[in-house]
Amino acid sequence: MTTSYQTESTALSRRYIITGSHRLSNYWWAFAISAGGAGFLITGFASFLQRSLFIFNKSANISFFPQGIVMCFYGCLGLLFGVYLWCTVIWGVGNGFNEFNKREGFVRIFRWGLPGRNRRIDLFYKIGDVEGIRVELKEGVNPKRTISLKVKGKGHIPLTRIGQPIGLEDIETEASELAQFLKVSLETSYELP
Numbered sequence: 460m461t462t463s464y465q466t467e468s469t470a471l472s473r474r475y476i477i478t479g480s481h482r483l484s485n486y487w488w489a490f491a492i493s494a495g496g497a498g499f500l501i502t503g504f505a506s507f508l509q510r511s512l513f514i515f516n517k518s519a520n521i522s523f524f525p526q527g528i529v530m531c532f533y534g535c536l537g538l539l540f541g542v543y544l545w546c547t548v549i550w551g552v553g554n555g556f557n558e559f560n561k562r563e564g565f566v567r568i569f570r571w572g573l574p575g576r577n578r579r580i581d582l583f584y585k586i587g588d589v590e591g592i593r594v595e596l597k598e599g600v601n602p603k604r605t606i607s608l609k610v611k612g613k614g615h616i617p618l619t620r621i622g623q624p625i626g627l628e629d630i631e632t633e634a635s636e637l638a639q640f641l642k643v644s645l646e647t648s649y650e651l652p
């Protein structure tokens with residue numbers, strides 16, 4: 460729901476497009492971890508062969524036991540984690556939208572998850588069941604800035620994406636606009652480190 464999100468808006472409905480795993484940083488980390496894992500695995504395998512497979516790397520000088528085995532192990536872990544990151548990017552985990560429709564009287568929160576029985580997370584609520592909008596601010600080493608929807612009998616349902624914290628001014632503006640649009644109260648929770 461930050462200004463970086465695409466928003467489709469009319470007088471009676473609003474739709475906020477949420478970008479999940481399709482961020483530049485996820486592409487970067489998936490590439491870097493995959494390349495690092497492949498490098499470790501190839502270096503460990505080259506130490507087993509007692510040959511240098513890279514021009515710039517003298518892996519023949521590395522003994523296979525224990526250094527080469529450890530490098531193979533770390534290479535396999537790096538490649539597995541890289542494949543996991545690439546899969547989350549390809550599957551679009553976390554992508555979705557928040558839709559608020561006064562004309563038809565519903566709130567819809569949709570996200571894509573990991574493949575399986577519950578891949579589609581699709582929540583529908585009546586606008587009359589929305590009790591308020593809550594902004595949660597936590598400062599410190601790991602800041603948390605979220606907007607959540609307070610629904611009768613369901614508690615607080617987060618509306619913001621996971622990742623980089625949203626600017627304080629942006630989150631306040633968006634939460635107040637959404638509360639005015641839905642004609643509900645706005646609650647703020649602030650926690651110091």
